[in-house]
Amino acid sequence: MDHVTIARAMFGTTMGFHIIFATIGVGLPLMMLLAELMYQKTNDFHYAVMAKRWTKAFAVLLGVGIPTGTIAGVQLSLLWPGFMEVIGRVMALPFQIEIYAFFIEALFMSIYVYAADRIPPWMRIISLTLVAIGAVASAVLISNVHAFQGTPAGFRVENGRIVDVEPWKAFFNKSFLVTAGHVALSAYTTGAFVVASVAAFKMLKAGAGSMLYGFHKKALMIAVIAGGIFALLTALNGHATTQHVFEDQPEKLAAAEGLFETQTHAPLTVIGWSDKEDREVKWGIEIPWLLSFLAGNSFDTEVTGLNDFPEELWPPLWVHTMFNIMFITGSLLILLAIVTVFWDKWLKKDMFPKFLLWIFVLSGPASVAAIESGWILGCSGRQPWSIYRTLSTANSVTATGNLGLLYTLFIIVYAILGAAVVFVLLYYFKRNTVLDDIHRAEQKGVPLFGSNS
Numbered sequence: 001m002d003h004v005t006i007a008r009a010m011f012g013t014t015m016g017f018h019i020i021f022a023t024i025g026v027g028l029p030l031m032m033l034l035a036e037l038m039y040q041k042t043n044d045f046h047y048a049v050m051a052k053r054w055t056k057a058f059a060v061l062l063g064v065g066i067p068t069g070t071i072a073g074v075q076l077s078l079l080w081p082g083f084m085e086v087i088g089r090v091m092a093l094p095f096q097i098e099i100y101a102f103f104i105e106a107l108f109m110s111i112y113v114y115a116a117d118r119i120p121p122w123m124r125i126i127s128l129t130l131v132a133i134g135a136v137a138s139a140v141l142i143s144n145v146h147a148f149q150g151t152p153a154g155f156r157v158e159n160g161r162i163v164d165v166e167p168w169k170a171f172f173n174k175s176f177l178v179t180a181g182h183v184a185l186s187a188y189t190t191g192a193f194v195v196a197s198v199a200a201f202k203m204l205k206a207g208a209g210s211m212l213y214g215f216h217k218k219a220l221m222i223a224v225i226a227g228g229i230f231a232l233l234t235a236l237n238g239h240a241t242t243q244h245v246f247e248d249q250p251e252k253l254a255a256a257e258g259l260f261e262t263q264t265h266a267p268l269t270v271i272g273w274s275d276k277e278d279r280e281v282k283w284g285i286e287i288p289w290l291l292s293f294l295a296g297n298s299f300d301t302e303v304t305g306l307n308d309f310p311e312e313l314w315p316p317l318w319v320h321t322m323f324n325i326m327f328i329t330g331s332l333l334i335l336l337a338i339v340t341v342f343w344d345k346w347l348k349k350d351m352f353p354k355f356l357l358w359i360f361v362l363s364g365p366a367s368v369a370a371i372e373s374g375w376i377l378g379c380s381g382r383q384p385w386s387i388y389r390t391l392s393t394a395n396s397v398t399a400t401g402n403l404g405l406l407y408t409l410f411i412i413v414y415a416i417l418g419a420a421v422v423f424v425l426l427y428y429f430k431r432n433t434v435l436d437d438i439h440r441a442e443q444k445g446v447p448l449f450g451s452n453s
Contacts, residue, residue, distance in 0.1 A: 021065030027191010105134025192227030197364025228337020252381035274317035
């Protein structure tokens with residue numbers, strides 16, 4: 001790999017690893033809050049046990065998300081000094097405000113973990129609400145830098161100098177709201193389906209009709225209903241995102257859809273891969289006219305194809321595959337939620353068939369893969385720019401060479417961290433089972449939310 005590619009790969013690997021913990025770290029507090037609310041509504045202590053156990057998992061994931069996020073920040077400064085010069089002078093506000101968001105998340109998380117049995121129910125709900133707000137605020141503020149990269153605002157470059165800096169105008173750039181919405185909604189979707197995935201796996205291991213089966217079914221239903229709602233909202237937000245990309249980054253839209261010829265009534269192409277030589281999507285399935293409608297709410301909307309741009313400004317054509325993963329996975333998650341509600345609420349079935357439970361098990365990893373694909377599409381689809389049509393990636397990168405060894409060492413570190421997370425979670429929950437927590441909750445005088453030994 002050349003120098004720029006290695007730098008991009010190193011930072012991309014860091015973010016790809018970090019985004020797993022960051023995304024679940026946004027979605028899981030909302031699931032904890034929903035479980036707490038269900039406990040207050042039904043007085044069913046199973047929901048309190050869920051909230052308690054999800055809190056333990058959240059603490060472990062947060063312990064990895066924080067250092068990997070710190071590594072990402074350090075790499076931004078060391079690998080991309082040209083980019084950070086602009087960000088430092090124009091777009092520092094999100095980083096500054098994010099400190100306070102994280103402070104709120106950490107403070108009220110501590111209150112919920114260590115004082116849940118000492119405070120009234122309404123204070124537990126407020127604590128978890130503020131944890132959830134702090135978590136999503138952190139994600140939104142940091143991802144606002146990504147929005148700024150696609151729709152830069154609040155400064156001008158004159159004779160190679162940054163002038164007329166307006167930080168708040170840069171902060172509220174054109175795609176801020178739609179990007180913030182997509183980040184939050186997709187994180188809630190992923191967090192919910194990760195919970196559903198674990199619950200379904202536990203249901204497969206538990207005997208049908210057992211108490212454990214019933215416990216995990218309650219968790220599954222909360223997760224699938226919440227995940228289905230947020231998946232649908234994510235899809236609606238995706239429509240708005242498409243319109244912003246159509247207006248502000250037309251090359252990205254054309255590459256994501258494998259559209260080479262400018263046309264009205266443009267089809268939405270799913271599956272297949274973009275062939276640069278023949279300038280078409282091989283083995284793709286076209287949904288007639290849908291891309292034009294998504295781009296401009298009209299089938300007559302003219303969508304610009306890649307052939308109208310210089311080839312050196314084309315994003316990598318494999319971003320069409322990233323779009324496929326994101327689009328197809330999101331659609332299937334919505335369908336899965338509908339089927340689940342129909343099976344449980346309409347047909348009133350007490351048990352799920354095994355094949356459906358295995359689909360639930362796969363839904364968690366699939367939602368994480370969709371998140372990863374969406375970020376790869378968003379960032380790689382902006383290439384060759386680090387700040388769209390303002391600063392190229394080649395002019396942003398460090399001049400320091402010999403990054404290959406450092407990249408290899410980071411991969412080893414992430415492999416160790418990932419293995420450590422899996423080991424700690426498995427070790428803790430094997431020593432503190434659901435039945436252990438339920439038995440503790442049934443005993444009088446034993447703190448319901450108390451930490452396990």
